[in-house]
Amino acid sequence: MFTTTEDIKIKNLKSGSIVTPKGFKTAGVHAGLRYAKKDLGVIYCEVPASCGAVYTQSHFQAAPLKVTQQSIAMEQKLQALIVNSACANACTGEQGMLDAFKMRDLCAEHLGIDNHLVAVSSTGVIGELLQMDKIAEGIKQLQPIQTSEAAEDFQTAILTTDIVMKKACYQLEIDGVTVTFGGAAKGSGMIHPNMATMLAFITTDANIESEHLQTAIGEMTDITFNQITVDGETSTNDTVLVMASGFAENKTLSPNHPEWNKFKSGLHLIFQDLAKQIARDGEGATKLVEVKVHGATTNKDANIIAKKIVGSNLVKTAIYGTDANWGRIIGAIGHSDAEVNPETVDVSIGSIEMLKGSQPVAFSEELAKEYLSQDEIIIEVHLHLGESTGTAWGCDLTYDYVKINASYRT
Template identity: 45%
Template sequence: MADVKVGVTAPAGFMAAGAAADIKGNGSGKKDIALLASRVPCTAAGVYTTNLVKAAPVLVTQRRTGAGRLQAVVVNSGNANACTGAQGLRDAEEMARLAAEALCLSPELVGVASTGVIGVPLPMDRVAAGIAAAAAALSPDGGEDAALAIMTTDTYPKQTAVQVEIGGKVATIGAMAKGSGMIHPNMATMLCFVTTDAEVSPGALQAALRQAADRSFNMITVDGDTSTNDMVVALANGLAGTPKVAPGTPEYQVFADALEQVLIHLAREIARDGEGATKLIEVRVKGARSLEDARKAARAVCGSSLVKAAVFGADANWGRVLAALGYSGAQFDPARVDLWLGGLQMMAAGAPVPFDEEVAAALLQQPEVVFTAHLHAGDAEATAWGCDLTYDYVRINGSYRT
C-alpha cells in the first residue's frame, strides 16, 4: 500500500466542500459546515457513541446507516445539537432535507453529524445558508475545506488515504476526522468519515469498520470523557470496479487491513492533538493473559492523569505506570513485570532497574513517548495512545462555552 492524495475525496466519485455559516455567531469566519457526497449511492456503515445521552444527529444517522445506504453526509461544527429535545431531532432531519434538496437526493440518503457546545439549539437560518454555500462549492478537491469545517478545538485538520489492490484492481480508502477533547474509548470519541471506491457489501463494511474502530479509536484517550456526538461513518461507492468485498472472502482481509491502517493513523493524530497536548503517549502491553486484558492495561496507563502529568513534566515517575496497570482490571503477577521507557529498561521481573535519570528525562521530552510493559501472563498484546496533561487543557475547557 502506498500513500496517495489524502482525504475523503481521494477515492473516485467523491466530492466535498466546507463553508462558513457563523454558527457560533462570533463572526470568526471559520468554516463550520461540511458537505460530503458521492456521484452514486453508497453502501454505508457506522459506529457510534455508547453514551446513553446521544445527540439528535447520532440518532438520525444511526437509523439511516442501519439501512445500509447513504450518498451524502452533512456536518456542522460549533454546536452539538445534543440535549435539545424534540426540536433538535427536527433540526437534524431538516439539515438532511436541506442537503438532499441541494443535491437532488432523497433525505434518507443523507447522514447528519454535529459537534460543538451541548444544550444550545441550532441557528437553523445560518445552517441553511451554510448548507447552500457548501453545496454550491462541492468539488473533488474540496476535502481539505471539509476537514477544516468539522474542527472544533483541533489545531489542524486530520486526513489520510491509502491505495490497496483488491482482485487486481486498485481501490482507494480516504478519511477525515476531528477530535481533540472528550476523547476516551467506547466509540468513537470523535467524528470520522471514511470513503472508498471499493465495492463492499453492507455486512463486510460494518464488520471491518467495527474491528478497525476497536483497534484504533477505541484505544485512544485524552481526558476520560466520552462525547454525546461520536460517530464513524463509512461510505463505499464501488466505482473502482473491484470484486465485491464480502465477509469470508480473500478480498475482505485485504480491505479490512487497509481500513485499519487508515483509522490507526487518524487515531494517533487525534491523541497527538489532544487539547493542550505537547506529546503523544504510546503504551504497548505485551504478554497479557487475553486481548481484553492487554487492552485494559494499555488504556489504563494512557488514561492515568498522573502518568499524563508526569510525561508533561518529563518526570520519570514510572511507579505511576505500574499503579495504572494494577488497577486496570488485567490479571497478572506484579513480580514478573518488565517495563521500558523507549529503549530504557526501568523494571525487570517486578524489581526496579537502575537507570540514568538524564536519559529518561530526554526520552520524556521527545514529541512521542513510548512505554512498553511485558506482563509475562500470556501471549496477547495491545497498543493504546494518549497525550500529556497540560495547563492548557484546563484553560481550553474552562472557557469552552464562553
C-alpha cells in the same frame, strides 16, 4: 489480535484526502454558526454508497446520531453526509430531533437525492438549538467538487478547537485493481458548554456490501478509535462513518474474499492514522503517547491495561514533566481489572528498561529525560502471562489542558 502485517503493500498517499477514492466530492462553507471559521460541510458520493458507522456509547446520544441511524436503517446506503460544527444539537429534546431531520431534508433536497440517503452529524455546544435559518442558507451554498481545496474546506468545517486538520489517505491493490481509502477527522475541542467530540469520516472506492463493511468497521474501531483517550471523556456525538462507492471495481468484498484481510488492513491503517492524529492534538497536548502491552492473557486485557496507562493523569503529567516515573505506570496497571501477576511485570520507556520481573532496574535518568523530551513517547509493558497484545494512544496532561478547560470563558 488483528494487526496489519509488513508483507501487505499499502501506500500512504500524503497528498490524498476524502476525495481521492473514486466517486466522492466535498465542500465546506462558513454558514455563520460561529464568528469566522468554516462551520458546515458535506461529503457527496456520485452513487448511493455502501456504508457503516459506530456511535458514542453515551446514554445521551445526540439527535443527529439518531437520525443517521434511521437513514442507514432504510436500505443500508448513504449518498451524502451533512455536518456542522459550533452546535452539538445534544440535550435538545424533540425540537432537536425535528431540527436534525430538517437538516437532513434540506441537504437531500439541495443535492436532489432521497432524504434517507443522508447522514447528519453535529459537534459543538451541548444544550443549545441549531440556528436552522443559518443552516438552511449554508446548505444552499454547498457545491461539492473533487479537489484537495474542497477537501480542506471540509476538514476545516468539522473542527472545533482542534489546532490542526486531521486527514489521511491509503492505497492498496485488491483483485489487481487499486482501492483507495480517504479520511477526515476532528478530535478534542471544546466550546461552551461542551466536551470533546470525536468525528471521523472515511471514504473508499472499494466494492463491498454494507453488512460486511459494518463488521470490519466494528472490529477496526475497537483497536484504533476506541483505544485513544485525551481525558477519559465520551462525547454525546462521537461518530465514525465509512462510505464505499464501489468505483474501484474489485470483486465484492466479504470475509470469504481471498483479500479480505488486505481490505481490513487498509481500514486499520487509515483508522489508526486518524486516531493517532486525534490523540496527538488532544487539548493542550505537546506529545503523542503510545502504550504497547505484551504478554497478556487476552487482547481485551492488554487493551484495558494499555488504555489505563495512557489515560492516567499521573502518567500524563509525568510525561509532560519528562519524568521517568515508572511507579505511576505500575499504579495504573495495578488498579485495572485485567489479569496481572504482580511478580512478573516488565516496564520500558522507549528502549530504556525500568522494571524487570516487577523489580526496579537501574537506568540513566539523563537518557530517560532525553527520550521523554521527544514529541512521541512509547511505553512498553510485558505481563508474561500469555501471547496477547494491545495498544493505546493518548497525550500528556499540561497547564494548557487546564487553561483551555477552566478559563475559556474569561
